[in-house]
Amino acid sequence: QITLKESGPTLVKPTQTLTLTCTFSGFSLSTSDVGVAWIRQPPGKALEWLALIYWNDDNQYSPSLRNRLTITKDTSKNQVVLTMTNMDPVDTGTYYCAHTGGWTPDYWGQGSLVTVSS
Amino acid sequence: EIVLTQSPGTLSLSPGERATLSCRASQSVGGNYLAWYQQKPGQAPRLLIYDASNRAAGIPARFGGSGSGTDFTLTISRLEPEDFAVYYCHQCATSPLTFGGGTKVEMK
Numbered sequence: 393q394i395t396l397k398e399s400g401p402t403l404v405k406p407t408q409t410l411t412l413t414c415t416f417s418g419f420s421l422s423t424s425d426v427g428v429a430w431i432r433q434p435p436g437k438a439l440e441w442l443a444l445i446y447w448n449d450d451n452q453y454s455p456s457l458r459n460r461l462t463i464t465k466d467t468s469k470n471q472v473v474l475t476m477t478n479m480d481p482v483d484t485g486t487y488y489c490a491h492t493g494g495w496t497p498d499y500w501g502q503g504s505l506v507t508v509s510s
Numbered sequence: 511e512i513v514l515t516q517s518p519g520t521l522s523l524s525p526g527e528r529a530t531l532s533c534r535a536s537q538s539v540g541g542n543y544l545a546w547y548q549q550k551p552g553q554a555p556r557l558l559i560y561d562a563s564n565r566a567a568g569i570p571a572r573f574g575g576s577g578s579g580t581d582f583t584l585t586i587s588r589l590e591p592e593d594f595a596v597y598y599c600h601q602c603a604t605s606p607l608t609f610g611g612g613t614k615v616e617m618k
Contacts, residue, residue, distance in 0.1 A: 429607075431609075438598065438609060438610070438611045438612050439547075439549075439555065439598055439600075439609040439612075440609065441600075441606060441607040441608060441609060444607065452605045452606065452607075453606070454606050455511065455606055488554055488555075492602070495541075495543045495602040495603065496543070496545045496557065496560040496561070496600075496602050497545075497557070497600070497602070498557045498560070498566065500554040500555055500556075501554065502554055503554055
């Protein structure tokens, strides 16, 4: 079955760079039409789509965060990495990765809570 | 960017009642690539409906999706106690992908 799990620091300081890793199983990112997305959720607020990488290395970013985000994949390790530069307290929240088969995020990780504070 | 507006913000209903949730898009959602998710406190979102009207695997038949273009609806025919949660719509047709602000279904 498909599973995903996010990992990374729980606490980062303002201006630092956040690196989150999504490790998955049950599918391959070399299979046509497969992608992995990152979505975040500030405490008590709505979901916000961040970035998406496809099997063919095509990627998409949220326009408002494009200059701070980089998404990459390591197919051999079954991992997708998201980096976000210049972290700010408003970036505090739970960060999810999700499998997309076709267009829709269908399987999600449990989420990784990241707090930005000095 | 396609903006998704969900209404109402909160729906207060009793178990057994019918819930009707709305998601309106600022422009047409191509291919009706509109999904609905359920989220309970402390949990990741769970896919309920994809492509506007298709139930995801394992989702009970009381959940139904309808609509096309700019107007979409999630209907829960008879609320069960476990259905009280927050529901989000999500368009995955046009980059940037976007989510609605959510509708909370609370017990009356």
